[in-house]
Amino acid sequence: MGNPWLCQPALLGEYLGLTKQWESDLHLIAHLWEHLGMEDTLAPWQQLVGTFAIAVYDRDRQTLTLGRDPAGGQTLYYTTDGATRWIAPRMRSLLPHHHREMDEIALRDYLCCAFVPGERTLWKGVRKLLPGTTLQLPSDQIQPYWTLQEQIVGATEPIEWHSQRLRHLLEETVKDALPNHEPVGCFLSGGIDSSCVTALARQLHNAPVHTFSIHFGKPYPNELEFSSLVAQHCQTHHHILEISLSDLWAFLPEAMVHLDNPIGDPLTVPNLLLGRVAKQFVNVALNGEGGDPCFGGPKNQPMLIQSVYGSFNQQDAVHAYLVSFQKCATDLPQLLKPEIWQAIRSEPYYLEGWLNSDLHYSVFHSGEA
Incomplete structure (x- = not known):
């Protein structure tokens, strides 16, 4: 398919x-x-x-x-x-x-x-x-046929050994994703993840590298200073897209049409518009998505606190994880009709089957779950 x-x-x-x-x-x-x-x-x-x-x-x-x-x-x-x-x-x-x-x-x-x-x-x-x-x-x-396995490798090795191994894995991953003999794009925010991917793509690729960044106009904070520094250092073809608030509203219906399951990510519309610009120059675009969960991102911190201080706040691991999304976990009784809330409130969450083991791994292995 x-x-x-x-x-x-x-x-x-x-x-x-x-x-x-x-x-x-x-x-x-x-x-x-x-x-x-x-x-x-x-x-x-x-x-x-x-x-x-x-x-x-x-x-x-x-x-x-x-x-x-x-x-x-x-x-x-x-x-x-x-x-x-x-x-x-x-x-x-x-x-x-x-x-x-x-x-x-x-x-x-x-x-x-x-x-x-x-x-x-x-x-x-x-x-x-x-x-x-x-x-x-x-x-x-x-x-x-495939499951994520917990593998502790080189437990006694120095940090330099682990950094070299991580560098090798990142190089192999980026190399596998590069298209043959044609330009490649990178969505570049200027943060660690997207900057690493951009630098490796520039180093490993034998064709031009285009980078794409966004901002929302002068009244709003942006990271163009950092993304422009990375683009200049890596000597990429850099493109900057300004997206206004009116653009966000105008293209929201189109973004929703393209989503099978809804995603409450505020960057859904900007990513759609950025992808449209990137398509004018490249057929393949890389990004740094997924780095936070792998390296102790914001979801791991409240679970770590819960594991250490859970006996004081009386909060279980599942609730701590759901609250970390900062969405509506604590507001469900008010948002749902009473009969719906009563019917589903005791239904288990999908994540209950694996959260405890991942939490244990996050706590004792620097969040690298």
Whole structure:
């Protein structure tokens, strides 16, 4: 579904023993299934490195297996009601095929997190396949083929050793994402994450690097001083986009149309407009998203405080985590109708199954969960 992208197709081709060039990444994936067969249902998925949402049909067993890449770079939705199941990479495509009944638990979770975590969507009859997971139909068997593992490496090594290892991993990740023989873009705020990605892209790429930054006009604070310094240091083709408040309101409906599940991120509209500008110059754009959760960002701090002082404030880990989003977790009784709140208030949160272990890891390993 969509266009799968493999970051190391040559290595996979070598693994499969292919001697001639394949037409596309999709053809290479088809060769993988032909090579490994269908007996081991997880083995082919574990060989794929990239972004994809794929459906594989086994004619002999009359089964359809859906799979999604471990990073969740592409989405895959499916209906859960009725004898016929419908699947699509965009949730809007499924509108004619379910009852359009709102999932009240998903609504609660969205009000807490500004997104819907887990496999739920705001529609009760539609689920999303989680990253690194397969779903086999018609048995409805869900299996993860990849999970994030806690691995403590070099516990006795000095900080310099860890910094060199991190640098190597960042270089390999950026290198894998660079397009061949064409310009690449970087969304540059001037912060540590996007600046690191920009510097590595400039160092590793053999084609021009374009950087893109935004601001909201003179009356409002901005980070152009820092992003311009990085762009100048890295000698990129730098582009600055000014977005007015009227632009935010004017393009909000369009941004909402492009979202399957709503995202309460104030940068949703700016990212849409920045992407539109970037498209004029590049086909691939990198950014620094995701750095905060990996390196002890703002969500980790209240959980750390709760772990140390929880006995004093009588706050459990789940509540501490939800409050850290600074959304509506404490206002649910006022926001929801009384009958809805009573019906869902005791329903478990998706994050309860893994939060305690991740919190433990965050506390004792510098937030690198």
